[in-house]
Amino acid sequence: MEKTTNITAAVDSESCGTMVPRPFIIEKIRKNTADTFTIELKAVDGGDLKFLPGQFNMLYVYGVGEIPISISGDPARPNTQVHTTRVVGNVTRALRRLEAGDTVGVRGPFGTAWPIKEAEGNDIILIAGGIGLAPLRPAIYHILEKRRKYGKAILLYGTRTPADILYIKQLEQWRSRFDFEVDVTVDRDVEGWAGFVGVVTTLIPKAPFDPLNTIALTCGPEVMMRFTVMALQQRGVPTRNIYVSMERNMKCGAGLCGHCQMGPKFVCKDGPVFTYESLKDLFNKREI
């Protein structure tokens, strides 16, 4: 009984406002690739939902279930919540079937953010794999908005095939800027692709950044992040300057249910963005 009281107290004091889904209307829903889509939401009450790059929301498809999805929109436009996700389970399948005008529940934003403020004055390199570009996009919006505050800005992005590249038009726009280097590589070639072929880590040794004054943000499958961290370390980027975004089975979003526990950490509350330094002892533990 005492335990229950404690939990209730924690909910009341820390996260009561985030435990009740707020209704949002789907403004747009569009397919990105064969198995990914982007959804744009506006609050039914018309209000903003301010967030920091790297955070996520819990999206509730009424009658089906709730899932965590990282926010992939522009933090300077908090009146629109943008989420890109892949169709992987019941909830994402149901979400994909919804249409503009339908309503979903939103709780959030949750979690820690990319260190974009701390990165000012340094070079910044963002390394994304597959759908991992989505949680990095808000950071890219911010960096490009405040471009003069950073040294070199580089995005390295790897996907399976050219057909799996997310935000392709936006990547082209970013690449056409003179102050943002964008390199895309694919694991498998198809006819007509004139870009790089090979894993994303192969782009790191030649990327033009100053390792000792660089903040690295990486998001993608854990295997990819492991090898990305190794390649960054080989380039001489200090471990404390490397940030990773983790994914676990997040349910409550407030560090109460324990579903997303990773050793002593809760990914929903202590993450999803961690310094690699804080995680390195857990990163290679197979049991975790």
Next chain:
Amino acid sequence: MQSLEPYLAEHPFLKGMDRRHIELLVGCASNVRFDEGQYIFREGDESNQFYFIRHGKLALEIFCPHKGGIVVHTRTAGDVLGWSWLLPPHLRHFDCRAVDLTRAIALDGTCLREKCEQDHELGYEIMRRFAHLMESELLELRLQLLDIYGKNH
């Protein structure tokens, strides 16, 4: 005519190599240029050269019937391409195509093998550096095989 020595001496692949050995390499080196779409070699060709890419992009391909050339990986400025010159039977395993206009320094494999036979210290240095290159390319290939962006990851 400008010597290729400064470029080779500064190349990361040859970092720390004795000046005497660099000079031996220069004796086997020449400037080459490949136009977009040009095939530099084909699978089964005799392998007597490797390349320090200075500019552009080269694609290594495996030819498949009904599919054409499938690019296994690409190599760009700063990369070293080709190791089959080093080990018998000295035959190419892939096709290599210039994706863009590409400039490179070609090293004559026959010339270099002879020098390595005469100077085993040079031979050790070359083998050591190529072993490292092979290891990183093997790692790259293994990661590619994992299909890490698939749904199961």
